[in-house]
Amino acid sequence: MNKIKEKLLSREAILGVVGLGYVGLPLAVEKAKAGFKTIGFDVQESKVEMVNSGKNYIGDVVNEDLEEIVKSGLLSATTDFAQVASADCVCICVPTPLDEHQQPDISYVKASAESIVPYMHKDMLVVLESTTYPGTTEELLKPILEKSGLKCGEDFYLAFSPERVDPGNLIYKTKNTPKVVGGITPTCTDVAAVLYEGILEAPIHRVSSPAVAEMEKILENTYRNINIGLVNELAILCNKMNINIWEVIDAAKSKPYGFQAFYPGPGLGGHCIPLDPYYLSWKAREYGFHTSMIESSMMVNDRMPEYxxxxxxxxxxxxxKAMNGSRILVLGVAYKQDIDDYRESPATRVIEELEKECANVVYYDPFVPQYHIDGKVRIGENELTSELLENVDLVLVTTAHTNVDYEYVQKHAPFIFDTKNAMKNVEQRYNIELL
Structure with missing residues (x-):
C-alpha cells in the first residue's frame, strides 16, 4: 500500500481545496467533518476571512457545521498557496466560465495548477472537480503539474471527479451524492476513490480515464439542456395551438415508465446546464464534428428570455399599453427556486431585454435583495406589498420561490404572466397567463 492511501485510511492526510465557492466550500466542510485537517485556498481575501471567522456564505453549508469545524481547527482558509506544500491531497474547484466568444475559459484551472506546481511533493494527489471539456485533465493539467519534476502515476496522482452540486436540493447534498472518479492511471483512480470513500456516504463509481469522467459530466447536463430545449419549443407551439403545456406534461408523467418530466421556463440558469454543452460543441469541432442536436437545443433555450x-x-x-413606459415587476431573479444563486439566471436576461424595450422594471426576490451584473448593482424591492403590486402594469414570474404568497399576488396584481407555473394552486385565474 502506498503512503498516500495509508494516510487517507488513517485520517492523517492533510487535504486542500482550491476555490471556496458553491462547490469548494461544501467539499471542504465535508472533508473536515470526516476528521481530516483541511485547508481552503482562495484568491479572494473576503472569502478567506469569512471562513476563518466561521461565517457561512453558501446556502448548502450548515452554519453550525462551519463554525464548529473552524473552532476545532479542522478547517482553515488562506490566500497563501505556499501552504499547498503541507497538503497530501488537493482538489481544484474553480470556475470554468465561457469567454465572450462562448468558448471555454479554463484560465482559472490553469492558474490554480501553476500555483500548485512549486509546492508539489512526492505521493501527492491532485483532483480536478471543475466542469470542463473532455481531455482537460490529461492534456492541460498533467503537463503543467509535471513541470514540478514529478512523474504522474509514479511520483504523484492525478484524477478528475466531477462536482455534482445541486444548490437548494433538500435530499442530495455533497455528502450523499454518488461520485464518479477517473484517474490518469489505475493507481491514480484508486487513490482518488479512497479519498472520497473516506469523506462521502455515497457510492464511488470508478471509470477508466479522466476523459470518461469529464464526458460523463457533460452528458449529465447536456441531457437536461436538450430535454428542456424540447419542452421549451413545445411550449411555444402549444401557445400557438392554445394548449396548456403544463397540463400536457402532467398528463405525460402519469406514465410510470419511459418519460421523465422536464418543464419550460424563461431560459436556463446556473453554472452548469447553460454552459456545459458549449464545452462539448467547442471540443467536437476539433474532430470536425458538429453537435447538431445539442446546438439546436441551445438555440431554443438561449432565445427564451426574448420570447x-x-x-x-x-x-x-x-x-x-405599450412596452415603452410600462411598469413591470419581475418576481424572482435567482436561477432556480428557493436559492440565492443568480449565476447565468435567465431572469436577469429578461430584465435586460425588457429595459431594451424601454420598460420601467423593478424586481422582488426574497433570496436575492440585490445582484451584480457587468459591474453594476441592482437593488430589489424590500417587500411584496399590495401597493407595489397594484402600481405595476404587469407581474412577470420568472422564479418559482415557494415562500411567496401567490394568492396575494393574484389578488393585488392587475395581470400576471407566469413563466414557471408558480401559481398553479391559485384558484382565481382570470388575471393569470401561463408560458
Missing part, C-alpha cells in the same frame, strides 16, 4: 419579453409585449398590447 418571454415578446409575450409580455403582447399581453400589454391587449390592455392598450
Amino acid at each position: 418571454c419579453v415578446e409575450r409580455t409585449s403582447k399581453i400589454l398590447n391587449r390592455f392598450k
Whole structure:
C-alpha cells in the first residue's frame, strides 16, 4: 500500500481545496467533518476571512457545521498557496466560465495548477472537480503539474471527479451524492476513490480515464439542456395551438415508465446546464464534428428570455399599453427556486431585454435583495406589498420561490404572466397567463 492511501485510511492526510465557492466550500466542510485537517485556498481575501471567522456564505453549508469545524481547527482558509506544500491531497474547484466568444475559459484551472506546481511533493494527489471539456485533465493539467519534476502515476496522482452540486436540493447534498472518479492511471483512480470513500456516504463509481469522467459530466447536463430545449419549443407551439403545456406534461408523467418530466421556463440558469454543452460543441469541432442536436437545443433555450419579453409585449398590447413606459415587476431573479444563486439566471436576461424595450422594471426576490451584473448593482424591492403590486402594469414570474404568497399576488396584481407555473394552486385565474 502506498503512503498516500495509508494516510487517507488513517485520517492523517492533510487535504486542500482550491476555490471556496458553491462547490469548494461544501467539499471542504465535508472533508473536515470526516476528521481530516483541511485547508481552503482562495484568491479572494473576503472569502478567506469569512471562513476563518466561521461565517457561512453558501446556502448548502450548515452554519453550525462551519463554525464548529473552524473552532476545532479542522478547517482553515488562506490566500497563501505556499501552504499547498503541507497538503497530501488537493482538489481544484474553480470556475470554468465561457469567454465572450462562448468558448471555454479554463484560465482559472490553469492558474490554480501553476500555483500548485512549486509546492508539489512526492505521493501527492491532485483532483480536478471543475466542469470542463473532455481531455482537460490529461492534456492541460498533467503537463503543467509535471513541470514540478514529478512523474504522474509514479511520483504523484492525478484524477478528475466531477462536482455534482445541486444548490437548494433538500435530499442530495455533497455528502450523499454518488461520485464518479477517473484517474490518469489505475493507481491514480484508486487513490482518488479512497479519498472520497473516506469523506462521502455515497457510492464511488470508478471509470477508466479522466476523459470518461469529464464526458460523463457533460452528458449529465447536456441531457437536461436538450430535454428542456424540447419542452421549451413545445411550449411555444402549444401557445400557438392554445394548449396548456403544463397540463400536457402532467398528463405525460402519469406514465410510470419511459418519460421523465422536464418543464419550460424563461431560459436556463446556473453554472452548469447553460454552459456545459458549449464545452462539448467547442471540443467536437476539433474532430470536425458538429453537435447538431445539442446546438439546436441551445438555440431554443438561449432565445427564451426574448420570447418571454415578446409575450409580455403582447399581453400589454391587449390592455392598450405599450412596452415603452410600462411598469413591470419581475418576481424572482435567482436561477432556480428557493436559492440565492443568480449565476447565468435567465431572469436577469429578461430584465435586460425588457429595459431594451424601454420598460420601467423593478424586481422582488426574497433570496436575492440585490445582484451584480457587468459591474453594476441592482437593488430589489424590500417587500411584496399590495401597493407595489397594484402600481405595476404587469407581474412577470420568472422564479418559482415557494415562500411567496401567490394568492396575494393574484389578488393585488392587475395581470400576471407566469413563466414557471408558480401559481398553479391559485384558484382565481382570470388575471393569470401561463408560458
